[in-house]
Amino acid sequence: MGSSPDEIQRLQIDDRVRRLRFSFAKLPVQEALDRYRNSLKRAGQSNIIRYAYYVQIDPREEAPPIRKAVPALGRRLWAERPEGTVTLAALSILGTLSRLGPIPATRLAAEERLQPQSLTRLVGNLERVGLVERQRNIVDRRALRIGLTEKGRTALIEDLNARQRWLEKAMATVLTDEERAGLTTAAQSMLKLAFHAKDLAE
Template identity: 40%
Template sequence: MPRTTLDTAALAHDLRLSVMRFSRRLRNQRVDTSVTLTHLAALSTLKRHGPMSPGELAGHERVQPPSMTRVVVALEGMGLVTRTPHPTDGRQVVIGLTDAAEDLLAAEARAREAWLSGRLHELTAEERTVLRDASVIMEKLAGG
């Protein structure tokens, strides 16, 4: 196997592990642990894409509709989502965020960014520059 293939494979391995560890640490910076990561993901999808049917939400989250129905019921019980009649299909409902959900998502983002900001302050200016450049490359890898 050529050296560049080995180097690329080793980089892929190291990067995968580093990203997983980093992601886990970032996810652990929580404000409200009574709301699961699955709940937060669904709320974040609604924030990003706007109100939608439970089926559409399940599609975005890549879960089966019955699983999303349980998530929506839990979120509604916590006062984080609303159900309103679908404007054109009487058999459907539209799930939307409440003000409490908007506040929760903002608080969760602030907590993660505060943790990350503190960690970034521990780095040298050169290391922060490398990370700034790497963030662009990682976004490219993610297809963004």
């Protein structure tokens, strides 16, 4: 018996993603991520959503389901972002500046885990469109800090609100009360892991 059209489409999407991952494997991490996201975006929002939907979790795997669940949900939230918004890497910078306020470039690079040259390029692009600005340190006028502009803050809020609206609607429609409560609890644990300062590889 032949494969259904949906099954064929799923296999085509999976094959495309595998080829993308292989072709970007030897690139620097940030460049690989940027190219991977752009390639998925060019493939169309519908394909991104389908791929996120078809990510299967095998309970026999030693790695916990969270390893697949988090990226899958992240891809779906990415697909729900408004058209014409900044890249995910740039959005992360806006979020960090909103959370911490104006900070030196070295601190921002450390927070974002970016190489200085990568940060310089991203900040330069954001500065050109008026989303961030370089500010003089009040104490040491020779020192510069990078801060969020009002335009940047507005762009960040609009992006977050769009994803928040989708997430609230999806949770209310798809999840039970118990599942929503469990997801909220799990989110706190995931944030604790994400911001863990110690290098667990040591």
